Amino acid sequence: LDLNGKIVVITGACGALGVAVVNKLCGLGARVAALDIIEPDAAVNCFDAPEGQVSYFKCDSADEVQVAAAFSAITEKLGAPDTVCCHTGIVHVAGVESYTLEDFDELMRVNLRGTFVVAQAATKLWLAEGAQGNLIFTSSWVQDVPWPELTPYNTSKSGMKAMMRGFARELASRGIRANAVAPGIVGAGMALKMYTEDAAYRARTDCAIPLGRLQSPESVANAFAFLVSDMSSYMTGSVLTIDGGCSLYPNI
Known part of the structure; x- marks a missing residue:
């Protein structure tokens, strides 16, 4: 895969x-605008990429004013993005009776509103410029x-x-284009913490x-690399499921 010349925006970077996705895309030659809510001084230490390939922008993806400002700054610094990855997401663990x-x-604000705000902002930018665009949504096997x-x-x-299929249908x-990556149970973040500390969850x-x-974070990053690349140019409205078979049957 050769992503040289690609400009990619990713939220929740x-x-x-x-981080795994940003490092993978940069390693293949893309320039990446990384968006998150942490302070810039902390963000600079997150990524392992050549100098100049990652530009960080502090942004709450569910805040339309901040997102509009971020897209304006990205376009001014890097140019209009080819691909926008709506990746921000959070999770809370609790039974339905105690949630x-x-x-x-909060979860719906981040996971659904934030995704829509970013995807809509990208769509408006591409339509205004008469440009082609590529949206990637981070879903899940669940x-x-x-x-x-x-x-x-x-x-x-x-x-x-x-939502992804709606964007794909309306804008094709x-x-x-719009597609989604649906990972499985990744050995990172909260899932890894629970797997390590909670015997019932591990079983x-x-x-x-x-x-x-x-699942390794790298396997998820590989899926993003494919969807960013021209190899996926005839895909829209699709879910790329990479879950180790979790969704084959409800064996939980």
Whole structure:
């Protein structure tokens, strides 16, 4: 894969998966605008990429004013992006009977509103310039197979899948594509912490992955690299599921 000349925006860039994606894309030659909510001084130490390939912009992806300002700054510094990755997401773990409405509202704000705000901003930019565009949404295998104690999260990912397909259907005739990556249970972040510390979660997880091992962040980054590349140019409205077989059957 050769991504030289590609300009890619990714939200949630400083999380474990985001960092892996940024490093992969930069390693293949892309220039990346990395967006997250942490302070710039902390963000500069997140990435392993040649100098000048990553530009960081502090931005709350659910805030339309901040997103508009970020896109303006990105375009001024790097040029209009070829691909925009709506990657920001959060998760809270609780049974449906104890899940607070505050946590529910926060999750939907970040996972669904944030995704829509960023995808809409990118769409407006491409349409205004008469340019082709490529949207990538980060969904999850749980969009189709509910995972216990994550019901609002499962719901947000199902909604994201529907949102992605809506963008793809509406915008295909105007040169804008939309696809999603649906990872499985990744050995990073909260999933790895729970796998390491919670014996019941570990047992359930071990039963849920037919390939028998946690997913590496690099395997997710490889999927992004493919969707950013011209090799995926005839794809729109598709979900690229890379989950080790978790979604094959509800064995949890």
